[in-house]
Amino acid sequence: MSKSLQIGSAQAKARRPLIVVPLLVEDATMFQAQITQFNQCQADVIEWRIDAWHFFADLIKLMPQLLGQFNKPVLVTYRTQDEGGLTAFDQNLYRQLNQLAITNGASAIDIEVAHLGVMHDLRTLAYQNQVTVIGSKHCLGPAQADVQNILAELVKLPVDVVKFAEDVQTSTETDALLTATRAISLGTDKPLITMGMGAAGQRSRTIGYQYGSQLTFASLTKASAAGQLSLSDLCKALNMNEK
Numbered sequence: 001m002s003k004s005l006q007i008g009s010a011q012a013k014a015r016r017p018l019i020v021v022p023l024l025v026e027d028a029t030m031f032q033a034q035i036t037q038f039n040q041c042q043a044d045v046i047e048w049r050i051d052a053w054h055f056f057a058d059l060i061k062l063m064p065q066l067l068g069q070f071n072k073p074v075l076v077t078y079r080t081q082d083e084g085g086l087t088a089f090d091q092n093l094y095r096q097l098n099q100l101a102i103t104n105g106a107s108a109i110d111i112e113v114a115h116l117g118v119m120h121d122l123r124t125l126a127y128q129n130q131v132t133v134i135g136s137k138h139c140l141g142p143a144q145a146d147v148q149n150i151l152a153e154l155v156k157l158p159v160d161v162v163k164f165a166e167d168v169q170t171s172t173e174t175d176a177l178l179t180a181t182r183a184i185s186l187g188t189d190k191p192l193i194t195m196g197m198g199a200a201g202q203r204s205r206t207i208g209y210q211y212g213s214q215l216t217f218a219s220l221t222k223a224s225a226a227g228q229l230s231l232s233d234l235c236k237a238l239n240m241n242e243k
Helices: 028-040 056-067 091-103 117-128 147-154 171-185 199-211 231-237
Strands: 018-023 045-049 074-077 108-112 132-139 161-167 192-197 215-219
Touching: 018 028, 018 231, 028 056, 056 091, 074 091, 091 108, 091 117, 108 117, 117 132, 132 147, 147 161, 147 171, 171 192, 171 199, 192 199, 192 215, 199 215, 199 231, 215 231
Parallel strands: 018 045, 018 215, 045 074, 074 108, 108 132, 132 161, 161 192
Antiparallel strands: none
């Protein structure tokens, strides 16, 4: 059975998953305008989607200072265009930004499993700095027919946590994802994060924890994926009266 997922000081509970809100800002001005709201919100973790930044030369200079302004655990994510993000994969930039995140206070980083082979040095650096590595895979387009086999292969990878997201169009496809999540979570100690993207997959974001998915995303200012609920709606769905 999967062990409890922990990101920094935040730990998933049996009664609900960890809640993460994505911060997508283009520059330091937008960052400063939103950081207080994010720090004060009800979420457990903030995902800083650095692929939304416009001028990466500036981000490289500012990242250590900006990371110091979070008062919640931070998951730093460079989501590539191939997996639904805003920036194309650039190996040197991907490595440099993640190195800065690891050594300047991030609690976790997201590495797309498609790039794990060339990013093995990031895994080593993260382990040396007690930073959680989430290995992610996003399937855009038709839902996968072999979700359980995909998850079974993902949990074999040298990462701390596995994240799998796919587009779903029907309730049946969502059920298949949830069933596969439960089956794999019972056979591995590696924490899982799974979700169905799109309106048909919203249910996976609110009840996925009952099947072994230990983290879910909600929007505070801007959704980062199709079907993502607002933070207030997610908290209502989870019957949360307090953090």
